[in-house]
Amino acid sequence: MGVIHALHVQELARETQDCELAALADLNVDRAREVAAQIGSDAPVFASVDELASAGVCDATVVVTPTGDHRANAAALIRAGHRVLLEKPLTGALEPDREFAAELDRDHPHALMLAFQRRFDPPLQYAKELMESGAIGRVFKIYSSLEDSNPAPDGYKSGGILPDMSVHNVDEVLWLTGRMPRAALTIGSRIYSHRITTCVEDFDDALLYLWFEDEMVAQIQVSRNHVSGYRVESIIFGEEGQIHVGHFDQKLFDITVEAYGRRGRTEPLALRTFPMRRYGRPLPEFIDRFGAAYKSELAAFIECCRSGSPFPTTHRDGVRAQEVISAGMQAVIGPEQARLVQSA
């Protein structure tokens, strides 16, 4: 993921002259050099976050290290005076999230932006606009799915499929509704891809069900088993219709937002298509879908750094999403907890 952020910084530097890719850092220095060469950068390369922090070469950093290192890496850079765009999740677990957030609130309340790219995704922003304009009336259900075509790679460290994957969907639901749920339940299974990776994860397929006040629910579906390709879909259900956001038909590079009215209407309430960017190089599958969102998230980060403004998403959003996930992880139903089927 760091490769795509570096590419986008380099592009924004060329397009806007508002920023400069000042350095890259990776424990694997050769890999960082390779990336610099690929994106046409002659910025210096450092072998650790600490080296970067003490080099004094920049004011802001994007931290894209493994989740277990997020807190230590982000804190070291913030102590060195950087503002930090930290990849999701904040720390991947509730207690360290809360401790880190309290530390930031006390000492550096405006130093960290948490990377929740869906908030910068044009199709989802349009769906939110439609929803807020009342196009489908009162919203009572949101379905949000994220399904990878592969397991997490060999050696990838995951604290569970919910903190690793569903954190995107949970933040999407909290952002769309502006509300926190009151209860959560998870149904989890291991059905296929856990067998073809050395990454150890609780489930490779899970459903997180959320209940809100006033008769509203959210259903979040995450999976590492959608072998025919990355699947990201959201459906917002209201009393007067639905809004669908996704990648339908076989148009590989189109995202469609369609709002349908009640049964009997012959025309959609709204219909727009958003082209996906074609990077023309082999990159992980989520980059095609969210490329524009990652770049616009980064542009927002840089703009806040330049103007000294607070960030649009912070550690607090990370804690809220994790509070929901932690509740769900304490109420898990697998086949052992479910009722046995009695056949005659």
Ligand SMILES: NC(=O)c1ccc[n+]([C@@H]2O[C@H](COP(=O)([O-])OP(=O)(O)OC[C@H]3O[C@@H](n4cnc5c(N)ncnc54)[C@H](O)[C@@H]3O)[C@@H](O)[C@H]2O)c1
């Ligand atoms: N927003 C998204 O859609 C999205 C997508 C993928 C990954 N991510 C997040 O990005 C983070 C990284 O994921 P990834 O898939 O790129 O992992 P990765 O393992 O492919 O890459 C991590 C890189 O960090 C380097 N590294 C590790 N510790 C370091 C340190 N202390 N100093 C410098 N470099 C260090 C590693 O050498 C490696 O090159 C994770 O937290 C993940 O949740 C977010």
